[in-house]
Amino acid sequence: xxxxxxxxxxxxxxxxxxxxxxxxxxxxxxxxxxxxxxxxxxxxxxxxxxxxxxxxxxxxxxxxxxxxxxxxxxxxxxxxxxxxxxxxxxxxxxxxxxxxxxxxxxxxxxxxxxxxxxxxxxxxxxxxxxxxxxxxxxxxxxxxxxxxxxxxxxxxxxxxxxxxxxxxxxxxxxxxxxxxxxxxx
Numbered sequence: 001x002x003x004x005x006x007x008x009x010x011x012x013x014x015x016x017x018x019x020x021x022x023x024x025x026x027x028x029x030x031x032x033x034x035x036x037x038x039x040x041x042x043x044x045x046x047x048x049x050x051x052x053x054x055x056x057x058x059x060x061x062x063x064x065x066x067x068x069x070x071x072x073x074x075x076x077x078x079x080x081x082x083x084x085x086x087x088x089x090x091x092x093x094x095x096x097x098x099x100x101x102x103x104x105x106x107x108x109x110x111x112x113x114x115x116x117x118x119x120x121x122x123x124x125x126x127x128x129x130x131x132x133x134x135x136x137x138x139x140x141x142x143x144x145x146x147x148x149x150x151x152x153x154x155x156x157x158x159x160x161x162x163x164x165x166x167x168x169x170x171x172x173x174x175x176x177x178x179x180x181x182x183x184x185x
Contacts, residue, residue: 065090
């Protein structure tokens with residue numbers, strides 16, 4: 001068991017449990033294998049000769065084609081090489097599908113941004129999933145895009161959207177008389 005702290009501060013830090021070190025470390029590491037306390041230099045299993053150093057834990061092989069991680073489990077799996085494991089993965093029932101590795105991209109023209117949870121949004125006009133750079137209807141080819149002149153007139157008129165009426169055939173909206181007869185000069 002490691003001696004803790006100093007005479008002045010008995011709860012501060014601990015001495016390394018390695019016999020030849022005994023260094024006082026103010027941020028000691030507790031080994032989950034043997035339960036002893038070690039300094040930064042001897043904190044690894046191999047650094048202090050822990051019995052748990054032989055245990056390699058869980059290891060995986062990553063397939064370059066589809067991005068799947070194949071865990072080394074089962075009888076004799078630890079003795080197989082990476083190439084043998086990947087070959088068995090390619091022959092398996094699930095198989096290796098390179099299309100699964102492809103990430104969705106922004107549909108805006110000339111945009112190559114990969115869409116993730118944190119950098120994408122769905123356009124309320126056309127329903128497309130877009131990157132944040134193209135989230136506004138004017139920035140992508142939105143099916144319900146309003147012309148810039150119409151948008152500017154609507155902003156100048158204030159609450160004109162409340163007075164807008166749907167055209168009878170359902171194709172668009174009719175502007176209220178205040179905006180329709182608005183003259184700039």
